[in-house]
Amino acid sequence: MTLALKAIPLPLLLYVLGTVASSTPETFHEELTLRPLRDGKVISRFSFSTLLGGAIPRNPDVLDAGNTPQHYSLFPLGLGQVLREYAATELHLSLNSGKWEYDRWGYPDEQEVGTGAQLWAWIGDGGQATVDERWKGLRNALAGLFCASIGSLDDQRTTSPTLAFAPEGDLPAWPLPHHLRHATLPSENVCTENLTPFLKLLPCKGLSGLASLLNPHRLFDADWHGMSVHVSWRARRGVEVRLAFQAVFDPVRMSTDRKRDWSLQSIFDRTIPKACPIAESSRIAVELPKNEAYAVDPRPTSVQDGVAVYDTSQVNDLDVSLRWPLESVFSYPLDHPAEPLSQVSVQRTLKGTSQSRGQLSVSIANSLPSEIQAIYLETMPWHVQFYLHTLKIVVDGQARDDLLSDIAYTPPEPHGRPALLESVLTLPPNSTTHLDMEVMKSFLRYTEHPPDAQRGWDLPPAVLVNFTPGGRRQRLYTRTLLVDLATPDFSMPYNVIIMSCTLIALTFGMVFNLMTRKFVVVRLKKGEKASKEKAD
């Protein structure tokens, strides 16, 4: 493909692309944001969005009518086919690894930072297949597309929250409503084989433009990394696929001289060789440090609001670097920042040492001077069952049960669907709210335990959705928990069956012996013939 591109002269290529683009306007934008933090780390966020102008999601009513041929030039064909096959209107998939530290890194640009795999989709009702059948097909198709075990997000992990996951785009006004399906798999590991299909969905693949910086050796060495795919539809624009990759690097750890100076070469071990010719806009935004002496190289195209912007639509081996020339060695700041990086933070733990019960404890700190209304969402697999009547809310030592309202609870089904607890929580200003609830740990069947049963089960993160003053919904994810469930002895099925059945059979035998036999008196007088006397 690259050889063919080099053979065709550039003006002819642009003409061909222009004619193709004018029939179904497809545009591609790419952006890289780099933000250095106080503790020396650098948050990098890649965002690649392909817009299929004028397109409408497929109506499930016409699923049986057969697919009309779709011609894409920039829009990823594999993903497009999957979306049309299962008539999904909006889709968000994230594959993350690590725990996002809100206190130290602030709020992420890409909100979906829950550990593991998370998939949520708005699917319209209609047609022959039900929403659940198409959800299952969508999961399995995405599992094949991304080489991740998304197919195991089955009934035991799927819920339908009503408030927390509102559609980010628009939903077409069809006669039947859309339904949300949400599932998480916290124990999913992310690695190169998930990155490779991700890169294949980009128009320039990983060969030119900003995507050429995605070096798996460095990305998966980062303190936190996650990739996400977002598909949404805007009424006046069309269907947009946005692929994002977020990673938190530690230049101090990777440097030889304990300095926090970084460059694209030092972080990614690569530079940008050339621009992606199809990108309509391509830029790198570097947040510049405040109140510190820094040197950024090369000269940025423009500096707006403390952000150095590089226009990378025409580059040749670009390497952006940010140095602190007055610093010889980076010293980790031991004091707390003047302003917390995240105004609302959540901690969730599972307490208790018993394998039959425990206590789920959530503490939410609100450092804003005003009261916040937030939605608290908990999707708990049936392995851990809530005792909702033990839910207690304590704010700074005082019991405040009035802070939790509009509780929507779906109880879990053993060996089936997870519990769904969604409620509106009012967080008082400048305080820490503690929620405590007793939970019961279930006892699983022999065949339900995984092969490494003593590791425990990963519990999905809780989600706290609060509304920023700008009206945007902000989702905070707690960390995943590991619950230790009681295991039977795996070497003993035969022994248990025979021992229990022996006891039952012996008792049965003795009782039925007594039922069916008669008593007989035998005279034992010495010297006399024993005579029998039937007695009953």
Added chain:
Amino acid sequence: MNWKDFRLSFSLLVLCRLLLAVTPYVDSLELDHDHQLSSPTNSYVRLQEGIFLYKHDVDPYSGGAFYHSPLYLSLFTTVLPTSRFLCRLVWTLVDALGAWALVGIWRERQTLESSSRDTLIAAAYLFNPYLFLPNLALSTASFENMLQLLALLFACKGRASPALFFASILLHLSLHSVLLLPPFILLLLSSPHSHLVNPKFFIAYRNPKASLGTALSYIGEFLVYAAIMSLCCTTVAGGWGWVEKTWGVVLTLPDLTPNPGLWWYFFTEMFDHFRPFFLMVFSVHLLMYVAPICLKFQHDPLFASFALLGVLGMFKPYLTLADPGLFLSMYALFPEIYPYLYHPLVTTLLHLHAALLLPLFHSLWLDQGTGNANFFYASTLVFGMANGAAMVDAIWAGLRIAVGGRQGEDEGEIAVVQE
């Protein structure tokens, strides 16, 4: 001793139990989470959870851990209190009612207004650790035992309607109480008096002109009461989901929480392919005891129901200590069989053994993590042996007493064997 003395001693016993129920030390023991004292079908914590969900307009039977009958929901949202302290008093009074019913059954059996053994029998029920510990843990097994004894009392008195009414309520609390219906009918038709010594074929003492039709009319009355109760349950629960979650649970065993019974570990280790077959086998196994025991003890239906309670107390799916506890307390009603018990010491020692091992191994497995599930399973096997020994010994003695000749056997003149 006249009746005034029993009233006084009974009140003293109940007072002692009330004092035990309200001591703060009992609260600190956290008995209501103990797996020996309450099972998923009669746990107080799950009852609280169900009542909470019901009060907040969530269907408690749509999922989750609530396996109690809707009758409990209606009772606790209207008449009975839900605060812990008042619940302890209510549970103690339930036990007192059960003890009073047991004494009443004894009196009916002996045809006495009062006897010198009344206090002993009341104490055998109120101070049996297998019964008062689940009661302190607020397990609803106390309600089941109380209703069982009340139904037996009215059956002994020959009053069919109250007996069948209580039996139909009991059917909704515990499905396996339907196994006791045949001896119930026999008891209603005949008498509670002890005919163990001279067994004959069944004689309908109360109604010489009784026929199969009378028995069928009793069964019909029971079914009518049960149907009315089912409609009440459906009204309370707002649908038929409660059937799968109350009666279905004891047949399909979805919850594998450990208990002193034999089912949970068996079905934990069972492969999925064989689950339905063995669930069927275990349930049909319980059914198989009904006819032979009723036929063999047709001369004494109260003893037949006692033997069947022993069977249930050993083989119930969600067993607690209260089920064999009822059986052991009812031993007090049959003093005539004591000389003919074959191995009472072995039974007592096995029970002591099991009673000490069960909480120890349970704590080692789940709380401390130094033991594994096999320890607790072994102690449930010992408990099963203890229950089996008690039940088989009672049946042996009940049959052996008909032959008599205890003294001759002791002196070595005769030997009584089975053939």
